[in-house]
Amino acid sequence: MFKKISLSLILSIYAFGFNYNLNPQKVSEDVWCFFGKAEVPSKENGGFMANSCYIDAKDSYVLIDSGTSYKFAKQAYEAMQKIKNLPVSTIVVTHEHDDHWMGNSFYKSTFNAKIYAPKSINENYDENSKPRIFEILDAKDMENTKVIKADEIVSDNANVKVGNKEIRILRIKEKAHTSDDLIVYLPNEKVLFSGDIVMNERITSNRDGSVIGTLKALDTIESFDYNSLVAGHGTLTGKNATEHTKNYFTLLKTRVLEAIEAGITADEITKVVTMDDFKDIAMFDELNSRNVFDAFRELEFYDEE
Numbered sequence: 001m002f003k004k005i006s007l008s009l010i011l012s013i014y015a016f017g018f019n020y021n022l023n024p025q026k027v028s029e030d031v032w033c034f035f036g037k038a039e040v041p042s043k044e045n046g047g048f049m050a051n052s053c054y055i056d057a058k059d060s061y062v063l064i065d066s067g068t069s070y071k072f073a074k075q076a077y078e079a080m081q082k083i084k085n086l087p088v089s090t091i092v093v094t095h096e097h098d099d100h101w102m103g104n105s106f107y108k109s110t111f112n113a114k115i116y117a118p119k120s121i122n123e124n125y126d127e128n129s130k131p132r133i134f135e136i137l138d139a140k141d142m143e144n145t146k147v148i149k150a151d152e153i154v155s156d157n158a159n160v161k162v163g164n165k166e167i168r169i170l171r172i173k174e175k176a177h178t179s180d181d182l183i184v185y186l187p188n189e190k191v192l193f194s195g196d197i198v199m200n201e202r203i204t205s206n207r208d209g210s211v212i213g214t215l216k217a218l219d220t221i222e223s224f225d226y227n228s229l230v231a232g233h234g235t236l237t238g239k240n241a242t243e244h245t246k247n248y249f250t251l252l253k254t255r256v257l258e259a260i261e262a263g264i265t266a267d268e269i270t271k272v273v274t275m276d277d278f279k280d281i282a283m284f285d286e287l288n289s290r291n292v293f294d295a296f297r298e299l300e301f302y303d304e305e
């Protein structure tokens with residue numbers, strides 16, 4: 001019996017490829033999210049790290065980030081159909097990292113969904129671009145996945161009305177998680193989607209970002225009146241969802257500046273600033289030293305205003 005089941009399981013994986021086993025979690029009235037894993041992208045997790053959320057706008061769904069591939073997006077949609085069988089009319093992409101928007105290809109080809117995104121998506125990618133996820137997953141699991149650019153660039157603020165939902169999209173002025181980040185706010189539902197400016201339950205990746213910019217952007221985010229905040233990664237969605245990111249960047253800034261003041265050089269910085277109090281948080285080994293080193297480069301010539 002057991003043998004029979006595992007053989008059929010293997011056959012189904014062979015025939016259909018990666019099974020994401022997706023279960024949407026209700027975050028607030030009309031808002032569901034698929035929460036990604038606090039791991040680096042791999043064949044084992046199918047590259048599912050970033051959160052992808054659905055907003056029920058009565059006649060259609062609005063998406064905040066579309067996930068890592070066509071296949072992921074298709075399986076997410078099939079899971080949402082069981083909640084309500086609506087088409088997807090609109091997608092907002094929070095920023096250019098591939099784990100957040102390769103799923104656009106499914107929604108574009110199936111529904112011709114309208115895509116709002118920062119300009120970096122259209123400037124830095126074209127049909128021939130192969131972001132890193134193409135290197136990580138097998139070709140079979142990336143089948144039909146294509147770079148689909150934005151229909152509408154958000155370069156400042158956009159107020160979009162879809163069905164019964166008012167959706168405010170804001171571009172963060174300073175370089176924060178990347179040089180081009182969007183956040184999304186639902187004023188009536190009091191839900192905020194921060195993209196990767198906020199992460200919780202894992203160490204952030206700051207390779208394209210800024211310590212100072214992220215701290216400023218966190219102040220902007222916290223100035224909104226929200227009951228739920230959905231991070232780009234991590235499942236905490238309460239009022240304290242920003243706490244981890246804020247503590248990490250605040251301490252990173254303070255300690256790196258102190259080390260610079262004490263004459264520590266680039267070669268020594270990751271040995272001096274270890275951020276050990278975060279060592280039990282997921283992805284510490286993969287990301288922390290790099291964050292410290294990048295913070296040194298950023299803060300080396302920093303003058304507190």
Ligand SMILES: [Zn+2]
Pocket residue numbers: 095097177196232
């Ligand atoms: Zn990111």
